[in-house]
Amino acid sequence: MYSVASLTISDFLVERGESDLLNGLSFSARSGEIVHISGANGAGKSTFFKALLGLLPLLNGTISLNGEVLVRPAQSLLSKSLYIGHGVGLNAALTVMENLSWYFPECHISRFQLVLKELSMSAFAEAQLQQLSAGQLRRVALARLWLSDKPIWLLDEPFTALDQTLISQLEAKMADHISAGGIIILASHLPLKSLPFQRVEL
Numbered sequence: 001m002y003s004v005a006s007l008t009i010s011d012f013l014v015e016r017g018e019s020d021l022l023n024g025l026s027f028s029a030r031s032g033e034i035v036h037i038s039g040a041n042g043a044g045k046s047t048f049f050k051a052l053l054g055l056l057p058l059l060n061g062t063i064s065l066n067g068e069v070l071v072r073p074a075q076s077l078l079s080k081s082l083y084i085g086h087g088v089g090l091n092a093a094l095t096v097m098e099n100l101s102w103y104f105p106e107c108h109i110s111r112f113q114l115v116l117k118e119l120s121m122s123a124f125a126e127a128q129l130q131q132l133s134a135g136q137l138r139r140v141a142l143a144r145l146w147l148s149d150k151p152i153w154l155l156d157e158p159f160t161a162l163d164q165t166l167i168s169q170l171e172a173k174m175a176d177h178i179s180a181g182g183i184i185i186l187a188s189h190l191p192l193k194s195l196p197f198q199r200v201e202l
Protein backbone atom coordinates (compact mmCIF):
# COMPACT_ATOMS: atom_id res chain seq x y z
CA MET A 1 0.00 0.00 0.00
CA TYR A 2 1.07 3.57 -0.63
CA SER A 3 1.57 6.37 1.89
CA VAL A 4 -0.65 9.00 0.21
CA ALA A 5 -4.25 8.79 1.44
CA SER A 6 -5.57 11.83 -0.43
CA LEU A 7 -4.64 14.60 -2.84
CA THR A 8 -6.84 17.70 -2.77
CA ILE A 9 -6.83 20.56 -5.26
CA SER A 10 -8.60 23.75 -4.19
CA ASP A 11 -9.53 26.88 -6.14
CA PHE A 12 -6.94 26.61 -8.92
CA LEU A 13 -6.55 29.65 -11.15
CA VAL A 14 -3.77 30.01 -13.73
CA GLU A 15 -3.02 32.83 -16.16
CA ARG A 16 -2.04 31.67 -19.65
CA GLY A 17 -1.45 34.35 -22.25
CA GLU A 18 -4.39 36.75 -22.00
CA SER A 19 -6.73 34.25 -20.33
CA ASP A 20 -7.41 32.96 -16.86
CA LEU A 21 -7.78 29.18 -16.87
CA LEU A 22 -9.13 26.49 -14.55
CA ASN A 23 -11.64 28.83 -13.01
CA GLY A 24 -11.45 27.75 -9.37
CA LEU A 25 -10.95 24.05 -10.15
CA SER A 26 -11.30 21.95 -6.99
CA PHE A 27 -11.45 18.20 -6.41
CA SER A 28 -10.16 15.53 -4.12
CA ALA A 29 -8.73 12.11 -5.01
CA ARG A 30 -8.37 9.44 -2.37
CA SER A 31 -6.14 6.39 -2.30
CA GLY A 32 -7.50 3.88 -4.82
CA GLU A 33 -9.23 6.48 -7.00
CA ILE A 34 -8.92 7.77 -10.54
CA VAL A 35 -9.86 11.33 -11.44
CA HIS A 36 -10.55 11.76 -15.15
CA ILE A 37 -10.17 15.38 -16.25
CA SER A 38 -11.95 16.08 -19.50
CA GLY A 39 -12.54 19.19 -21.56
CA ALA A 40 -12.31 20.57 -25.08
CA ASN A 41 -9.01 21.30 -26.80
CA GLY A 42 -7.49 24.31 -25.08
CA ALA A 43 -9.65 23.98 -21.94
CA GLY A 44 -6.53 23.79 -19.75
CA LYS A 45 -5.89 20.10 -19.03
CA SER A 46 -2.13 20.24 -19.66
CA THR A 47 -2.02 23.62 -17.93
CA PHE A 48 -3.50 21.96 -14.85
CA PHE A 49 -0.71 19.36 -14.65
CA LYS A 50 1.97 22.00 -15.16
CA ALA A 51 0.50 24.21 -12.45
CA LEU A 52 0.20 21.22 -10.11
CA LEU A 53 3.89 20.44 -10.53
CA GLY A 54 5.02 24.05 -10.22
CA LEU A 55 5.98 24.39 -13.90
CA LEU A 56 3.49 27.27 -14.21
CA PRO A 57 2.66 29.68 -11.39
CA LEU A 58 -0.72 29.49 -9.68
CA LEU A 59 -2.58 32.81 -9.48
CA ASN A 60 -4.63 31.17 -6.78
CA GLY A 61 -5.05 27.74 -5.26
CA THR A 62 -3.72 25.22 -2.78
CA ILE A 63 -2.67 21.59 -2.90
CA SER A 64 -3.11 19.29 0.09
CA LEU A 65 -1.71 15.85 0.73
CA ASN A 66 -3.36 13.71 3.41
CA GLY A 67 -5.40 16.75 4.49
CA GLU A 68 -2.42 19.10 4.97
CA VAL A 69 -1.87 22.10 2.72
CA LEU A 70 1.58 21.85 1.12
CA VAL A 71 3.93 24.75 1.79
CA ARG A 72 6.28 23.75 -1.06
CA PRO A 73 3.82 21.85 -3.26
CA ALA A 74 6.07 21.24 -6.26
CA GLN A 75 8.85 19.73 -4.14
CA SER A 76 6.46 17.55 -2.17
CA LEU A 77 4.55 16.37 -5.21
CA LEU A 78 7.56 15.67 -7.41
CA SER A 79 8.90 13.20 -4.87
CA LYS A 80 5.57 11.33 -4.80
CA SER A 81 4.42 11.59 -8.41
CA LEU A 82 5.13 10.18 -11.79
CA TYR A 83 4.15 12.64 -14.55
CA ILE A 84 3.83 11.55 -18.14
CA GLY A 85 2.99 14.51 -20.33
CA HIS A 86 2.33 14.97 -24.04
CA GLY A 87 5.99 14.66 -24.90
CA VAL A 88 7.64 11.27 -24.47
CA GLY A 89 10.25 12.68 -22.08
CA LEU A 90 13.04 10.53 -23.50
CA ASN A 91 16.62 11.37 -24.51
CA ALA A 92 16.98 10.92 -28.28
CA ALA A 93 20.76 10.43 -27.99
CA LEU A 94 20.31 7.28 -25.88
CA THR A 95 19.03 3.78 -26.68
CA VAL A 96 15.80 2.41 -25.21
CA MET A 97 17.68 0.54 -22.47
CA GLU A 98 19.90 3.56 -21.71
CA ASN A 99 16.81 5.75 -21.31
CA LEU A 100 15.30 3.34 -18.79
CA SER A 101 18.63 3.13 -16.92
CA TRP A 102 18.76 6.91 -16.80
CA TYR A 103 15.31 7.10 -15.19
CA PHE A 104 15.84 4.13 -12.87
CA PRO A 105 19.57 3.87 -12.06
CA GLU A 106 18.85 1.55 -9.11
CA CYS A 107 16.95 -0.96 -11.21
CA HIS A 108 18.56 -4.17 -12.47
CA ILE A 109 18.75 -4.69 -16.23
CA SER A 110 16.72 -7.91 -15.91
CA ARG A 111 13.75 -5.83 -14.68
CA PHE A 112 13.96 -3.60 -17.77
CA GLN A 113 14.09 -6.71 -19.97
CA LEU A 114 10.93 -8.07 -18.33
CA VAL A 115 9.06 -4.79 -18.74
CA LEU A 116 10.14 -4.41 -22.37
CA LYS A 117 8.95 -7.97 -23.00
CA GLU A 118 5.58 -7.17 -21.45
CA LEU A 119 5.32 -4.14 -23.73
CA SER A 120 6.40 -6.18 -26.79
CA MET A 121 9.51 -4.01 -27.08
CA SER A 122 12.29 -6.59 -26.43
CA ALA A 123 13.51 -6.43 -30.02
CA PHE A 124 14.15 -2.70 -29.62
CA ALA A 125 16.06 -2.74 -26.32
CA GLU A 126 19.30 -1.57 -27.94
CA ALA A 127 17.64 0.56 -30.65
CA GLN A 128 18.22 4.29 -31.01
CA LEU A 129 15.01 6.23 -30.43
CA GLN A 130 14.89 7.57 -34.01
CA GLN A 131 14.36 3.97 -35.18
CA LEU A 132 11.06 3.75 -33.27
CA SER A 133 7.53 4.53 -34.41
CA ALA A 134 5.36 7.03 -32.51
CA GLY A 135 3.51 4.23 -30.71
CA GLN A 136 6.77 2.43 -29.85
CA LEU A 137 8.17 5.65 -28.40
CA ARG A 138 5.05 6.00 -26.26
CA ARG A 139 5.52 2.41 -25.07
CA VAL A 140 9.03 3.26 -23.87
CA ALA A 141 7.73 6.40 -22.17
CA LEU A 142 4.97 4.40 -20.47
CA ALA A 143 7.45 1.73 -19.32
CA ARG A 144 8.04 4.14 -16.44
CA LEU A 145 4.61 3.19 -15.09
CA TRP A 146 5.73 -0.44 -14.96
CA LEU A 147 8.95 0.50 -13.11
CA SER A 148 7.91 3.31 -10.78
CA ASP A 149 6.94 3.02 -7.13
CA LYS A 150 5.42 6.54 -6.94
CA PRO A 151 1.91 6.61 -5.44
CA ILE A 152 0.49 9.43 -7.62
CA TRP A 153 0.33 9.04 -11.38
CA LEU A 154 -0.29 12.19 -13.42
CA LEU A 155 -1.10 11.14 -16.96
CA ASP A 156 -1.75 13.68 -19.71
CA GLU A 157 -3.29 11.88 -22.72
CA PRO A 158 -1.53 8.58 -22.00
CA PHE A 159 -3.42 6.69 -24.75
CA THR A 160 -2.06 8.85 -27.59
CA ALA A 161 -0.62 6.74 -30.45
CA LEU A 162 -1.25 3.42 -28.66
CA ASP A 163 -2.83 0.44 -30.39
CA GLN A 164 -5.79 -1.37 -28.83
CA THR A 165 -3.58 -4.03 -27.22
CA LEU A 166 -1.53 -1.46 -25.36
CA ILE A 167 -4.58 0.59 -24.40
CA SER A 168 -5.96 -2.54 -22.70
CA GLN A 169 -2.59 -3.26 -21.05
CA LEU A 170 -2.38 0.30 -19.79
CA GLU A 171 -5.90 0.16 -18.36
CA ALA A 172 -4.97 -3.10 -16.59
CA LYS A 173 -1.83 -1.45 -15.21
CA MET A 174 -3.90 1.47 -13.95
CA ALA A 175 -6.31 -0.98 -12.30
CA ASP A 176 -3.35 -2.62 -10.51
CA HIS A 177 -2.14 0.80 -9.33
CA ILE A 178 -5.45 1.82 -7.77
CA SER A 179 -5.93 -1.66 -6.28
CA ALA A 180 -2.60 -1.13 -4.51
CA GLY A 181 -3.88 2.19 -3.11
CA GLY A 182 -2.37 4.55 -5.68
CA ILE A 183 -3.99 7.70 -7.06
CA ILE A 184 -4.31 8.51 -10.75
CA ILE A 185 -5.14 11.90 -12.23
CA LEU A 186 -5.71 11.46 -15.91
CA ALA A 187 -6.57 13.81 -18.77
CA SER A 188 -7.86 12.08 -21.84
CA HIS A 189 -10.19 12.61 -24.76
CA LEU A 190 -10.79 8.84 -24.78
CA PRO A 191 -13.25 7.40 -22.27
CA LEU A 192 -11.93 4.88 -19.76
CA LYS A 193 -13.60 1.63 -20.73
CA SER A 194 -13.10 -0.68 -17.80
CA LEU A 195 -12.20 1.44 -14.79
CA PRO A 196 -14.25 3.37 -12.22
CA PHE A 197 -13.43 7.07 -12.10
CA GLN A 198 -14.52 10.47 -10.84
CA ARG A 199 -15.08 12.89 -13.74
CA VAL A 200 -13.91 16.49 -13.54
CA GLU A 201 -15.00 18.65 -16.46
CA LEU A 202 -13.02 21.78 -17.36
Ligand SMILES: Nc1ncnc2c1ncn2[C@@H]1O[C@H](COP(=O)(O)OP(=O)(O)OP(=O)(O)O)[C@@H](O)[C@H]1O
Nearest residue numbers: 016017018021039040041042043044045046047048
Ligand atom coordinates in the same frame (compact mmCIF):
# COMPACT_ATOMS: atom_id res chain seq x y z
N1 LIG B 1 2.94 28.69 -23.92
C1 LIG B 1 1.72 29.23 -23.93
N2 LIG B 1 1.55 30.56 -23.87
C2 LIG B 1 0.32 31.11 -23.86
N3 LIG B 1 -0.81 30.39 -23.92
C3 LIG B 1 -0.69 29.06 -23.98
C4 LIG B 1 0.56 28.40 -23.99
N4 LIG B 1 0.36 27.07 -24.05
C5 LIG B 1 -0.97 26.92 -24.09
N5 LIG B 1 -1.59 28.09 -24.05
C6 LIG B 1 -3.05 28.32 -24.05
O1 LIG B 1 -3.58 27.81 -22.85
C7 LIG B 1 -4.85 27.22 -23.11
C8 LIG B 1 -4.87 25.85 -22.47
O2 LIG B 1 -3.93 25.01 -23.12
P1 LIG B 1 -3.72 23.52 -22.65
O3 LIG B 1 -2.58 22.96 -23.43
O4 LIG B 1 -3.65 23.47 -21.18
O5 LIG B 1 -5.11 22.85 -23.11
P2 LIG B 1 -5.58 21.33 -23.13
O6 LIG B 1 -6.91 21.28 -22.46
O7 LIG B 1 -4.51 20.45 -22.59
O8 LIG B 1 -5.79 21.09 -24.68
P3 LIG B 1 -5.68 19.79 -25.63
O9 LIG B 1 -6.93 18.98 -25.39
O10 LIG B 1 -5.66 20.39 -26.99
O11 LIG B 1 -4.41 19.07 -25.30
C9 LIG B 1 -5.06 27.23 -24.61
O12 LIG B 1 -5.96 28.24 -24.94
C10 LIG B 1 -3.71 27.54 -25.18
O13 LIG B 1 -3.80 28.33 -26.33
